[in-house]
Amino acid sequence: MSNKKVGFIGAGYMGYGMAKNLIKDFDVYVIAHKNRKPIDKLIKDGATEVFTYEELLNLNLDCLMMCVTNTPIAINIAEELVSFISNELHIIDLTTHNKNGTTKMKNIFNSPNIKYTVNPVMGGPVQSEEGVLGGIWGGDIKDFDNSKIFLQSFCKDVFNFGSAEKAAQAKLLSNFLSLLTTTTVIEFFRSAKMLDIDINLLCDVAKLGSGNSGALNRIADKALEGNYKGYVFSVNNTLKDLTYINELMQDSNNAEQLSKLAMNFYQSAKDKGMGDLLVSELIQKEY
Numbered sequence: 001m002s003n004k005k006v007g008f009i010g011a012g013y014m015g016y017g018m019a020k021n022l023i024k025d026f027d028v029y030v031i032a033h034k035n036r037k038p039i040d041k042l043i044k045d046g047a048t049e050v051f052t053y054e055e056l057l058n059l060n061l062d063c064l065m066m067c068v069t070n071t072p073i074a075i076n077i078a079e080e081l082v083s084f085i086s087n088e089l090h091i092i093d094l095t096t097h098n099k100n101g102t103t104k105m106k107n108i109f110n111s112p113n114i115k116y117t118v119n120p121v122m123g124g125p126v127q128s129e130e131g132v133l134g135g136i137w138g139g140d141i142k143d144f145d146n147s148k149i150f151l152q153s154f155c156k157d158v159f160n161f162g163s164a165e166k167a168a169q170a171k172l173l174s175n176f177l178s179l180l181t182t183t184t185v186i187e188f189f190r191s192a193k194m195l196d197i198d199i200n201l202l203c204d205v206a207k208l209g210s211g212n213s214g215a216l217n218r219i220a221d222k223a224l225e226g227n228y229k230g231y232v233f234s235v236n237n238t239l240k241d242l243t244y245i246n247e248l249m250q251d252s253n254n255a256e257q258l259s260k261l262a263m264n265f266y267q268s269a270k271d272k273g274m275g276d277l278l279v280s281e282l283i284q285k286e287y
Contacts, residue, residue: 003027004026004027004062004149004150005063006026006065006150007029007031007059007065008022008029008031008047008065009031009056009067010066010069011030011038011042011047012067014094015065016038016129017126017127017131017154018065018128018153020041020129021129022153026063026150029047029050029056030049031056032051053081057089060087061089063150064089065092067094068095069095069237070098071098075104078109079108082111087113088113088114090143090146091109091114092117092147092150096168097171098247098248099247102138102168103164117138118138119147119158119167120136121134121135121136122134122174132155134159135155135159136171137158138163138164138166138170139163141160141162169248173245175241176245179238179242185215185216185220186279188202189220189283190283203224218230219283222280229280231278231280234276234279235270235277235282236270238279243263269282269285272285272286
């Protein structure tokens with residue numbers, strides 16, 4: 001294990017697996033979290049819990065990672081953190097931001113002492129724990145190699161997209177592809193049921209053609225056995241990401257309309273009390 005110190009904010013839904021893998025390589029410090037389960041598991045694995053941002057930043061960290069739910073939460077945390085940063089600090093922001101989020105974060109952390117970089121990831125909680133996420137990196141090129149020292153603990157590959165803003169846009173475009181594909185797979189299952197078509201045979205056919213996809217495999221392999229929790233991403237998170245995507249695509253009529261259509265599906269599900277469900281569970285629901 002390296003003697004480098006890594007602070008981690010947001011060791012929850014996605015962040016737990018990242019922090020778990022970081023423990024293998026670094027001294028990891030996690031901030032108190034409203035969900036005790038992942039924090040307690042990380043402490044058992046060797047992480048140290050701290051209880052305030054001031055305490056965390058007084059540790060003279062080599063790297064601070066943030067993996068929080070959305071841009072407003074990230075901005076609130078950043079505004080609290082910045083007053084406690086006195087030593088040189090490399091920040092890696094793992095949050096999926098809206099189209100202006102990274103610019104706002106850069107402005108908050110605009111200090112010679114702070115190296116602000118972003119690395120939103122592709123993959124889910126399973127890939128996070130397995131350490132095989134895809135990193136979408138952005139920032140000052142001189143900070144790329146140092147970022148990889150930390151990110152290789154849970155990323156199979158890290159791809160440099162240039163600026164933080166370009167990396168944030170690339171993440172949303174990647175989610176545009178994956179979430180619309182996932183939505184199609186959900187409706188594919190629901191339509192097969194409505195038409196009384198053998199879904200087992202239909203999936204076998206689909207996997208031999210160009211309709212095959214990671215989303216199909218992730219959902220179908222379990223759904224065919226009666227387990228509709230194969231795609232571990234909630235309706236609420238999907239709606240949030242599609243809202244960000246829709247904002248980004250406003251100058252592209254077709255893409256904007258596609259993202260809005262999918263967004264409306266998940267808004268309807270949320271309005272009917274299904275926001276905490278995994279998206280693949282919608283196969284069995286009316287929304």
